[in-house]
Amino acid sequence: MTNSIREIEGNEVIFIIGSNTKETHPVIANRMIKAYRNGAKIIVADPRRVPMTRFSELFLNLKPGTDVALLNGIAHVILKEGLHNKEFINNRTEGFDEWKKSVEDFTPDYVEKITGVDRGDIIKAAKLYGSSQRAGIFYTMGITQHTCGTDNVNAVANLALITGNIGKPSAGINPLRGQNNVQGASDAGCMPNVYPGYQRVDLPDIKHKFESAWGASLSPHAGLKSTEMIPAALDGKLKGLYIMGENPVITDPNIEHTIKALNAVEFLVVQDIFMTETAELADVVLPAACFAEKDGTFSNTERKVQRVRKAVIPPEEARDDISIIMELSKRLGYNMEYNSPEEVFEEFGKVWPALAGITYGRIEKHGIQWPCPTKNHPGTTYLYKGGFPRGKVHFTPTAYTPPAEITDSDYPFILTTGRNLFQYHSGSMTRRVKPIETHAGEPYVEISPSDAKGLDIKDGDMVKVISRRGNIKIKARVTKKASKGVIFIPMHYSEAAANMLTNDKALDKHAKTPEFKVCAAKIEK
């Protein structure tokens, strides 16, 4: 997030696209409702009638995978109406004229044809967002989990740039991160192309800096992304895999494919708190401590570093991940010695200046948002105050490209996947919580009343959902939440796993994010 969660209260316009905020980030939704009670106008763009539409001024019910067209269309109208912020564009951006040409074709009529959103609503949305100087865009995986995910993000950024809705409180670009510490795992350098703090591994100066900090010689070229490791395992290039706290069998696209790949590696280590579907395939399983059994920090979606504290001792011989990693590292011939998580955090702050000012002492009661370069810096509640780090920021033209797998007469439905309110991700935690299982323990496919009628399916019927990858038997939930032609399956349930059906071959060309939000499917009774 470029803004803070608290700043949502001050938003005039809240544009939610590809985020089921009320179910996946409920407490952020509470802030949005608070803003709504203060008079903020909410726009929701989503293929599903998600719960936040109860509070929305406008609901743009777009076809899955057509976000770029919608966003370009909104930009087109903003320009046409003269609502763009010329001063901001002149002073803070470059490439405007070239980009402007790229949205010329995206007239409301054309965009209506692609997205299915009424042209009048596109104009209304553009006027609402374009007229506000305190407008925030909020998105999650509905934007990123597409073959055009990077284009989607750029199209979002372009909207903020033409209106100058960035670099100030309550105006910005706000991806809501889906996991407690996905921000921190990225910050810490658990990515194949960057060291901690997004410092590139392929730049010799940076590599040298880390080599002297760590006293080891490091690889000069970028490694494999997670979605590239799976095919590399099948090709025989990846022989050993060490997985800490992930369950790719359930969370990666095309489960059969993932299992095949994990079975293909010669040696698989899984470190987790439960015997997950992935751990079952391992050669060695290591028992880890959970969040309540260890000290450390998480960084939330607004870049805030907050304390995690040990409250109970782990069961039997389970150990916290830090001690396991230290022990293993020693055995691999590289000594790591830390007396506490705090010492690790201090080292992290030494190699990445944005954390240098944060200490455990300073975040004893309240977290601090990075960048926080010095010990007396208050932290940064919103980014790009007074300018972008690179000077002027560039408009990136975004062309509309349809999703990789489109519907046809064999597979006439678009399947989209995601989370529901009650379960969490692969379910290894929430599915072991009895009240949650009692209330939301059963997999289901959401289907619109008109589609259900066409297939003679009643609410509660068992149906078979089939894609080119596989099929699952699952209960039908006939609901107005689903739009005609679009079905939804939550990802949590291994017994009817959505990822049996999803497409592992369709990745975003830059980020290698799988297109979980669109694949073609059919339904049989």
Next chain:
Amino acid sequence: MKKLKVTIDGKTIEVPENTTVLDAARMLDIQIPTLCHHPKLTPFGGCRLCIVEIKGIPRPVTSCTTPVSDGMEVTTSSPQIEDLRKTVLELILSDHPNDCMVCEKAGDCTLQELAYFYGIRENRFGGERRVYAKRDGNPFIERDMEKCILCGRCVKVCDEVQGVGAIDFTYRGFKSKICPPYEKDLNCEFCGQCVAVCPTGALTGKQWSLRGRQKDIKEIDTTCPYCGTGCNITLHVRRNEVVRITSREDTWNEGWLCVKGRFGYKFINSPDRLKKPLIRIKDRSNSLNDIFREASWDEALDYIATRLNEIKSKHGADAIGGLSSARCTNEENYLFQKLMRAAVGTNNVDHCARL
């Protein structure tokens, strides 16, 4: 903004317009008892405990709903006021189970505290009691409506904060009660905001039952392990078990949580937890029972190091990959990538940001 001068119990303060008498008193650290008032919700004036005397007004008024006017003189405590408050409390308690000895909320109950401060041992009001035999069948929230004092906080929080409106007042007079439509079982988002603001034992977590009351609890502040919002939570621990999760009102998330954050903690003590290192003894394709055996940490770690070194010497470090976790701490993630890069020697390290 216009400032107004108000004198409360002889102390004077200037407050902004639209400040209530109750808030002004709290700014002066003057205690006024309340049951239905909650700082994050709109004022209700239902419980009548916050009554005060205001010079020029012939009858007591509720301080939570009365805005300060310039020059106002307020008295928060007098024999007459305290007598009225005590009577209100006695009336509430006359229709309350008074079973504090078995109540989950004992020790953390506003009503119990007020009864203590007002010394209410016996009750001069007898008469009919509300009896609600039916138990709400939802799996998350115990709704003991006999303990409900109709303060309406739950109704307000559900509507104003959560935007759900799952419950409301129904019936009138003595029969008034709070319930979901048609008195069905609660079927809502189960965020438990209502439980958090309930001043009595009427609303509690079903999982809390008989796991320990407030006096036995050690509270540890930490961060929620579910989504990326990062709500501040407090773990309530008794005998090495997390028995309850709450959130403090002074946190950035204002004490609000969701169903997972508030009620999704029992996995911690699940019998399914992995407790010992395991080494595979049967072939991978053979996924029947007994495919693992228990091992010591030394054996498991030595084995991992040997196998990884073998792969490295035969195929190079880039034949090894590591997947770290968006569920683990910053410190663990930092060390994991350091392990892969400095100890193994590859940049093949990633986590599940894309999934």
